[in-house]
Amino acid sequence: MNPFFTTDITTDIFARLPAKSAARCRTLSKQWSSVLSTQDFAELFLTHSSTRPRLLFAVERNGLWTFFTSPQPQSSHSPVVTAEFHTKFAGDVSRYLCSYASGLILFPDVWIPSKSDDTNPVVCNPVTGKYATLPYLSIYRKSRAFLGFDPVGKQFKVLSEDRPFCSQSDHHQVLSLGEELSWRVKDGPQYDHCVSEAICIEGVLYYLAENFSDPRVVVRFDVRSEEFEFIEAGCFSGEEVAVKLINYKGNLAGVEWKYVKADDEKIVLELSLWVLEDVEMNEWVKSVYVLSEEKIVRRCNFSVAGMTGGGEIVLAMDYTTKPYYVFFFDPEKNTLRGVEVQGFGDKLEALGTRGRVRVFVDYVEDLNVHDGKQLKSSISAPVK
Template sequence: MIRGQTSDSIPIDLITEILSRLPAKSIARCRCVSKLWTSILDRPYFTKLFLTRSSARPRLFFAIKRADGWCFLTSPQPHSPYDKSSLVLVADFHIKFPGYMWPGFFGLNSGLIYFYHMLISEKDKDTVVPVPVICNPSTGQHMSLPNGNMKKGFLGFDPIEKQFKVLSVRLYNENQSPQVLTLGTGNVSWRKIHCPLKHYISYCEDGVCINGVLYYLGHRVDVWYRVIVCFDVSSEKFNFIDEEFFRRWPRTKLINYMGKLGAIIYEYVAFGDTMMYLIKDVMKPEQRQHVYFFGKDTFVDDSSVSVTSTGDVVWLIYDTSKLFYVFYFNPIRNTHQRVEIQGFEVNHDAFANRRNVRVFVDHVEDLNFIK
């Protein structure tokens, strides 16, 4: 604040402009400055302005599973990492979120995280059944959902109606119908929906939401092989992609490749080595492209592989080093870069088990939350 001035003497437009440039973790502290600042930060105009500013500076987002919950960090996201011989980024601590047991983690979707199996309080672990939880990692706001029989769930977003829905699907051989829960309507309850093809998924299965459609790998019950399940968030209808190519690959990660459904496939080649391939369009699996070769001394976390809006494939590599690295690969230019991430030193749990760390690209901080 300018010496000799009070917040009342500073134009509200100027205060709004300054606050909209702050990170989300600073907004909560700013609410305590005065009633005027609180009223400014609660305005829909400010929330929209903040989101617009954040969208222009997407960040890398790191989620670390700790013994006492989750720790979220963010760092700048490099736009042209291949132009430098080496690159070092610093991840700033963002927020700590309580989450006990081993909560299922779907990932980021339009600024929200969906945990499908979580306890918020450690004192409840012996008396309370875990429930699904929606969390805004930018603000720490969260909301517990009805149990829904604790099946695996996915968070989908309809960009036309601006509406979030949670899809709950059977695990393994459970004989149960899929369920849907619509958020933000005031009626938080599960509804059974019809699915023309009986299928199940495993705990480790991830999904991806692209332009209002949820995609995930499902295991058919009748013939015992996998298909790509497509769930339209708006109409709540199912479709399926039954490509023979995907039936024989045990390690497959569906991705959003520049607005199209793509896939990352891992193949064991020899002596413990692994080859990673990129498919830019699942409807054209024969056009798979060699992405990267991993030796037996490294491990790639397939749950953390993602693609930026500009087409860079990004993933975490675990090796014998005590440093954290994010790998960037551009399949068009055929260039790659290893980016060192600093700032994890205080998170001892991350060093103890690096597979507890997940990275997401193009993270945009958003102050909105489901009411």
């Protein structure tokens, strides 16, 4: 260590670096490695990283995923941000969307030519390119898979559900990410099939499901205890309305959005926000907002990406284009601000070669997800 800096000062400096830089510094000195590999440093790094959340962009084109991050503007003083390229990942052949939790992404069906002739679920770190290939799911029906994270035990788990449901006992399977990778059958509640993406809030996975002839339910899966529970969610039974489950200030909520005609016959975007305020009573409270911003109405290809820790609903364009916009809507202040995101590259921004975009809010770099025991393989070079 530098004799002019105490260990506390040195570790605080390292904790303010990007995750890739901090990880690289571990390899430069045995003394640095001993300090930067401790759990105390990982917690300090996460504390600093949490003060600068970012937007994570996953752009897919012809099975090739390209990952970018950008600053997540906290005010209207940043009308333009630049996306930083990180890695590319090829081989996703699933018709289902990827699942995200605490900095890692799960691809449900990936073919890696150098590894196997079969497709497997893969968990990857989109910034570093580290990944783990999960065992093949020994089921003959199409399945959905969701990634969850237990913040107490620092444990990632994958939950798989068969689709469509049948009476067999292997409807749900669970895998813990770590040294030994194996699926285990988990008894769970009976329902028809999942109809939404999952969200992980404070160690609990939630997703919306059809419940046979009954109204829809939210399936609640505790990542730590691996226990299931149903939450009545008949408010989301509209077939023609898109639904996104979000983290509303620590509570589960859902956003529905659709384009409607206003009283003056103009097309506007209507957002319906349902917040689960009382879990025991299954009480959902609804608020409706109307957005008439021309950039949103004219393009008509926006989706809800999530809600920031600051309480803003994020709407992002579904496909890369030039210009590309992300909007932040504050339901308490009823204000809307737009941010242009640059840097996806000419190829992805061209009309004939544009990519499909998934946006994840409040992305925070966490050294715990750089653990080599969890993600052992690495993309040696970006795919061209």
